[in-house]
Amino acid sequence: MSQTILTKSGSAGFLNPKKRLTLTWVLFLLPALFIYLTFMAGPLFDSLRLSLYTGQGYTPTEFVGFQNYINLFTNPLWREKFINAFTNTCIFFSIHMLVQNTLGLLFANLLSTDFKGRNFFRTVIFAPATLSVLVVGFLWTLILNPQWGAVNKILIAMDLKQLALPWLGRESLALPVISLTSVWQWVGMPTVMFLAGLMGISDELLEAARIDGASEWDIFWRIKFPLLKPVIGVVAILTFVDNFNAFDIIYAMAGAKGEPGYSTDLLATLFYRTGIAGEHPVGIPDMGMGAAIATMTFAILMTGVLSWLYLSRKQETE
Amino acid sequence: MQKKLFGLLSLLVLLSLVLTACGGGAATEAPAEEPAATEEAPAATEEAPAATEAAAEEITLTLGSWRVDDVAAWEVINAAFHEAHPNITVKFDPTNPPDYNATLRTQLETGTGPDLFFVRSFATGRELFDAGYIASLKDLPGISDNFTEASRAPWATESGEPYAVPIIAVSHGIYYNKDIFAANGIEIPTTWEELMAASQTLLDAGVIPFANGTKDAWDINEVVMMQFIPSNIGGFEGRMAYLNGDRCFNSDEMVASFQQIDDMQPYLPNGFEAVSYYDAAQLFAQGQAAMMMDGSWSIGAFQKDATDFEWGVFYPPALEGKDTYVTFHIDAAVGANAASPNLEAAMLFLEFLESSEFAALLGNNLPGFFPLTTDVPTLSDPIAADFMAFNSNAAGVDIRFVWEKLLAAPSGNVDAYTSLNNNVIAVLKDEKTPQEAADAFNADLAAWYAPAAGCK
Numbered sequence: 001m002s003q004t005i006l007t008k009s010g011s012a013g014f015l016n017p018k019k020r021l022t023l024t025w026v027l028f029l030l031p032a033l034f035i036y037l038t039f040m041a042g043p044l045f046d047s048l049r050l051s052l053y054t055g056q057g058y059t060p061t062e063f064v065g066f067q068n069y070i071n072l073f074t075n076p077l078w079r080e081k082f083i084n085a086f087t088n089t090c091i092f093f094s095i096h097m098l099v100q101n102t103l104g105l106l107f108a109n110l111l112s113t114d115f116k117g118r119n120f121f122r123t124v125i126f127a128p129a130t131l132s133v134l135v136v137g138f139l140w141t142l143i144l145n146p147q148w149g150a151v152n153k154i155l156i157a158m159d160l161k162q163l164a165l166p167w168l169g170r171e172s173l174a175l176p177v178i179s180l181t182s183v184w185q186w187v188g189m190p191t192v193m194f195l196a197g198l199m200g201i202s203d204e205l206l207e208a209a210r211i212d213g214a215s216e217w218d219i220f221w222r223i224k225f226p227l228l229k230p231v232i233g234v235v236a237i238l239t240f241v242d243n244f245n246a247f248d249i250i251y252a253m254a255g256a257k258g259e260p261g262y263s264t265d266l267l268a269t270l271f272y273r274t275g276i277a278g279e280h281p282v283g284i285p286d287m288g289m290g291a292a293i294a295t296m297t298f299a300i301l302m303t304g305v306l307s308w309l310y311l312s313r314k315q316e317t318e
Numbered sequence: 319m320q321k322k323l324f325g326l327l328s329l330l331v332l333l334s335l336v337l338t339a340c341g342g343g344a345a346t347e348a349p350a351e352e353p354a355a356t357e358e359a360p361a362a363t364e365e366a367p368a369a370t371e372a373a374a375e376e377i378t379l380t381l382g383s384w385r386v387d388d389v390a391a392w393e394v395i396n397a398a399f400h401e402a403h404p405n406i407t408v409k410f411d412p413t414n415p416p417d418y419n420a421t422l423r424t425q426l427e428t429g430t431g432p433d434l435f436f437v438r439s440f441a442t443g444r445e446l447f448d449a450g451y452i453a454s455l456k457d458l459p460g461i462s463d464n465f466t467e468a469s470r471a472p473w474a475t476e477s478g479e480p481y482a483v484p485i486i487a488v489s490h491g492i493y494y495n496k497d498i499f500a501a502n503g504i505e506i507p508t509t510w511e512e513l514m515a516a517s518q519t520l521l522d523a524g525v526i527p528f529a530n531g532t533k534d535a536w537d538i539n540e541v542v543m544m545q546f547i548p549s550n551i552g553g554f555e556g557r558m559a560y561l562n563g564d565r566c567f568n569s570d571e572m573v574a575s576f577q578q579i580d581d582m583q584p585y586l587p588n589g590f591e592a593v594s595y596y597d598a599a600q601l602f603a604q605g606q607a608a609m610m611m612d613g614s615w616s617i618g619a620f621q622k623d624a625t626d627f628e629w630g631v632f633y634p635p636a637l638e639g640k641d642t643y644v645t646f647h648i649d650a651a652v653g654a655n656a657a658s659p660n661l662e663a664a665m666l667f668l669e670f671l672e673s674s675e676f677a678a679l680l681g682n683n684l685p686g687f688f689p690l691t692t693d694v695p696t697l698s699d700p701i702a703a704d705f706m707a708f709n710s711n712a713a714g715v716d717i718r719f720v721w722e723k724l725l726a727a728p729s730g731n732v733d734a735y736t737s738l739n740n741n742v743i744a745v746l747k748d749e750k751t752p753q754e755a756a757d758a759f760n761a762d763l764a765a766w767y768a769p770a771a772g773c774k
Contacts, residue, residue: 056445059427075730146589147601169533169591256416259535260591261743276420280536281735282442282725283419289729 051291060288068292084262085270088175093243095179101235104190112198126188137252140181144168171263178264182249190235197231237308244301267297377663378407382435384418391683398679399670406663426451433658437482437651439472441726447481453656455480464672469690473651482651483671484690489614489646489705490541496628498525498608509638517585520608527585529607531593532743539739542611544718545645546575549636553643553714561723563769568760576752579745614705617686633708641713648717727766737762
């Protein structure tokens with residue numbers, strides 16, 4: 001429609017109107033494209049380039065080809081560090097995927113029904129997402145403190161002294177506890193998205209099902225869940241991208257070294273220590289190796305996102 | 319329609335690729351040219367007046383540092399310098415400690431570095447000097463007279479060429495709550511065994527003996543373990559024996575140090591694994607813990623926070639029958655930016671840092687940070703004076719065990735600091751015995767430090 005209108009209103013020029021239309025479209029895109037290329041794509045490609053260099057300081061100059069990658073996967077120490085960070089990131093992601101998104105779906109279901117105080121709960125669930133990650137990390141570090149933290153004080157008052165553990169000090173506990181803190185903060189996000197999805201489901205469908213005698217359980221699994229699938233896909237991919245890039249909550253609660261004993265070290269903290277900050281007390285960064293780690297993270301994210309795109313495209317065409 | 323869209327999209331992608339190539343080139347070239355052009359201009363204009371009327375020129379020098387807490391003290395010091403050199407003003411411009419190394423490096427590489435800056439000891443500072451960012455001080459008058467060789471060594475090449483003026487050393491000790499000690503009838507222990515017995519008495523009385531924890535990891539390593547090692551190995555000479563390969567890093571002396579860590583474990587707070595450095599300081603300042611092993615740099619913080627009770631310091635006593643050696647760590651020096659346009663003025667400031675006037679100003683304005691000049695000023699702060707007395711009462715004084723030579727592990731190896739830290743925590747968590755920890759420490763070093771591999 002718009003094409004024909006534009007064609008008619010356009011005066012005759014040296015370009016045929018149809019081609020000019022295409023050009024106009026590109027012109028509108030140019031400013032955004034320019035910003036994207038300068039501030040996103042440019043640095044990204046520069047980081048890929050940097051991973052092929054070595055040298056101390058912020059402008060590594062010595063070209064070494066794929067030596068950084070070879071070291072990363074063949075040197076036992078680097079390999080151990082990388083695999084540890086990768087495993088931890090997977091655990092961090094899985095806990096979000098399972099707990100945060102399941103809770104989000106549950107909350108969205110509850111909030112989509114009509115009850116007194118609905119707005120209150122809606123606000124409560126979303127409120128933590130508006131706080132700064134550093135504030136959340138600091139608060140929970142205090143709450144979980146073994147000496148004066150509320151959690152252990154309550155446990156001791158309930159005569160459960162053996163459960164009053166150093167939550168952030170044990171290798172086996174620290175990562176799940178920090179993941180759950182992050183879940184607590186971000187659970188509002190999937191809730192809002194699922195709620196929007198549920199609002200979009202026509203009441204007629206639900207009413208028809210109820211008249212046919214379907215239970216609420218059946219309605220959820222047979223009607224709501226299948227219709228929510230596209231939203232679930234989007235939430236899953238956002239969770240994946242956010243968590244494989246996660247850095248701030250670990251930095252706030254366990255420090256850049258992923259204490260205790262590297263048990264909370266994620267790909268991003270490993271990258272930060274290697275490429276930017278260096279390790280205490282020397283603090284000399286290895287930018288080339290850092291870029292190699294960043295590139296690997298990018299590759300993992302790319303693989304994840306592309307396979308999701310492929311699968312969802314395939315499902316659509318089917 | 320779909321086909322057309324696809325064609326258009328691929329065109330866009332192609333275009334973006336081409337544009338990145340151009341854009342990238344332009345973006346990297348343009349700024350490189352611009353500063354060069356702007357830099358030349360002021361340099362040319364500045365040089366002209368410098369030649370004609372050098373004395374009257376107003377110069378402002380910036381002093382980079384990682385000591386964010388010390389701004390007030392440095393303003394006093396810089397004011398004293400300004401009085402002696404009215405045309406030179408020095409501005410103290412600190413960066414957050416964890417970001418300091420990275421920030422300084424970026425500044426130096428992009429030509430925006432401060433004229434003067436704090437230089438870390440040994441490997442970190444040496445790397446900047448080798449890269450040409452720090453001016454050599456071999457012609458600075460007085461540097462060899464005002465400082466001992468031991469003080470200069472962390473900022474000098476093997477041939478003795480200095481590149482920074484040492485200004486600050488820190489000490490370590492056990493801060494103790496005098497009221498709690500008195501209430502439980504405890505005297506200051508003179509041997510490790512007495513200290514452990516006293517800790518048991520305190521624990522039985524329901525007091526946390528030591529406030530220290532391991533959440534932040536570095537403190538248990540730097541202010542606890544590295545205080546045990548010197549007395550066990552015999553200070554500087556002992557350390558040299560390890561560095562030269564005359565002793566292995568899992569020698570009996572090292573096992574004994576790990577054993578002391580193990581001895582301490584029952585006397586740490588409940589859940590010490592999750593007690594951070596600041597938590598520990600709070601436990602002590604609130605009077606919940608009787609002792610805390612900490613550095614002299616905390617004097618000021620405790621004077622502000624621990625006001626409800628009397629407190630003092632003593633040095634961790636050696637094992638029965640051993641002499642006490644004190645860790646007096648040479649921590650900071652100031653160097654001049656080799657690319658500074660005001661290098662001459664910067665050198666004047668460095669000369670000022672050698673004076674006894676500066677030493678007295680530093681020692682008294684920053685209690686707990688000790689000047690390194692050979693003529694030691696008297697310190698007005700009683701706790702700082704107590705720390706200084708550790709040195710004169712000890713059999714010997716040395717820097718922290720791992721700093722010299724053992725930090726610069728080649729990529730893919732574990733440096734001594736990290737290895738020691740991991741093994742100390744493993745002992746505290748009952749994952750390793752002291753002997754196993756010492757063996758692991760030795761193995762980590764033998765992997766890259768030749769004398770450790772061939773040790774006797």
